[in-house]
Amino acid sequence: MQVEWQVAKTYEDILYYKAGGIAKIVINRPHKRNAFRPKTIVELYDAFCDVREDPKIGVVLLTGAGPHTDGKYAFCSGGDQSVRGKAGYLDETGVPRLNVLDLQRLIRSLPKVVIALVAGYAIGGGHVLHLICDLTIAAENAVFGQTGPKVGSFDGGFGASYLARIVGQKKAREIWFLCRQYSAAEALEMGLVNCVVPLEQLETEGVTWANEVLQKSPIAIRCLKAAFNADCDGQAGLQELAGNATLLYYMTEEGAEGKQAFLEKRPPDFQQYPWLP
Ligand SMILES: CC(C)(COP(=O)(O)OP(=O)(O)OC[C@H]1O[C@@H](n2cnc3c(N)ncnc32)[C@H](O)[C@@H]1OP(=O)(O)O)[C@@H](O)C(=O)NCCC(=O)NCCSC(=O)CCC(=O)c1ccccc1C(=O)O
Numbered sequence: 001m002q003v004e005w006q007v008a009k010t011y012e013d014i015l016y017y018k019a020g021g022i023a024k025i026v027i028n029r030p031h032k033r034n035a036f037r038p039k040t041i042v043e044l045y046d047a048f049c050d051v052r053e054d055p056k057i058g059v060v061l062l063t064g065a066g067p068h069t070d071g072k073y074a075f076c077s078g079g080d081q082s083v084r085g086k087a088g089y090l091d092e093t094g095v096p097r098l099n100v101l102d103l104q105r106l107i108r109s110l111p112k113v114v115i116a117l118v119a120g121y122a123i124g125g126g127h128v129l130h131l132i133c134d135l136t137i138a139a140e141n142a143v144f145g146q147t148g149p150k151v152g153s154f155d156g157g158f159g160a161s162y163l164a165r166i167v168g169q170k171k172a173r174e175i176w177f178l179c180r181q182y183s184a185a186e187a188l189e190m191g192l193v194n195c196v197v198p199l200e201q202l203e204t205e206g207v208t209w210a211n212e213v214l215q216k217s218p219i220a221i222r223c224l225k226a227a228f229n230a231d232c233d234g235q236a237g238l239q240e241l242a243g244n245a246t247l248l249y250y251m252t253e254e255g256a257e258g259k260q261a262f263l264e265k266r267p268p269d270f271q272q273y274p275w276l277p
Pocket residue numbers: 031032033035072077078079080081082088089098100101121123124125126147148151152153154155156
């Protein structure tokens with residue numbers, strides 16, 4: 001399936017396209033195996049905010065540019081260690097940041113479906129990025145793993161607890177404690193990815209999945225995503241789920257009656273609405 005991607009906005013570290021109801025966001029630092037610096041995250045955050053505000057977009061494909069000149073592919077290799085300072089990753093003004101955590105929360109709470117397309121390495125913070133996406137499609141050359149304890153880092157948030165929800169406690173501890181690398185086939189076996197396809201079919205497969213999602217009810221999908229999140233995300237997850245309930249209530253005549261009565265300075269007439277079983 002050929003897609004006519006249109007550039008949605010120009011950035012330095014990422015590429016951002018749209019076509020139909022699909023957005024494609026590409027981490028574009030192949031010379032660093034698509035490691036992210038604070039600027040990369042600021043740009044990713046901006047693009048995901050644009051997706052959130054665009055009512056035509058229902059699905060995002062998140063991927064990495066490649067191959068690099070050495071022929072190797074990467075989805076993302078995590079935080080750029082060359083700009084790591086004493087208290088985080090240094091931005092252009094020297095302020096230390098761990099702003100990937102903001103991006104993780106934005107992707108998770110985005111009321112649209114995010115699909116990671118992983119070719120090559122999804123390592124360290126890059127592995128956590130694919131993990132928090134709603135779905136992951138891996139190319140046959142994909143390689144997954146955490147490196148934190150090897151490079152003096154760890155993600156005790158979604159990177160630990162959500163990983164354990166997906167692959168189980170024993171496997172999650174193995175992944176973090178041993179810092180091994182896992183093939184696409186092994187990732188499929190442990191439920192870390194949804195499917196594995198030949199490299200040259202990766203984007204086509206992503207577009208096929210996206211188009212299938214786009215045939216479905218937007219409100220049903222956003223409520224389901226919030227419901228899946230609520231199971232793991234404590235009060236923030238409940239807030240997200242309940243926000244959808246409020247959205248739906250606002251869309252009812254009953255909800256509108258309360259507002260209308262206030263504006264017309266009269267008592268609300270809720271008696272016309274049934275107390276359903
Ligand atoms: C990905 C590799 C396994 C690929 O190996 P290989 O194919 O042999 O390529 P290399 O020759 O190693 O790399 C090519 C080229 O890219 C540069 N590079 C690769 N990865 C990085 C990186 N992460 N940062 C900077 N530069 C990178 C590499 O230096 C080479 O450059 P040359 O100039 O050509 O030499 C392998 O590259 C690899 O293992 N990479 C490192 C993976 C890693 O450890 N990532 C960091 C993990 S920690 C993290 O991601 C922090 C996440 C985070 O922000 C966070 C989140 C929540 C809580 C806390 C934190 C926190 O900040 O700690």
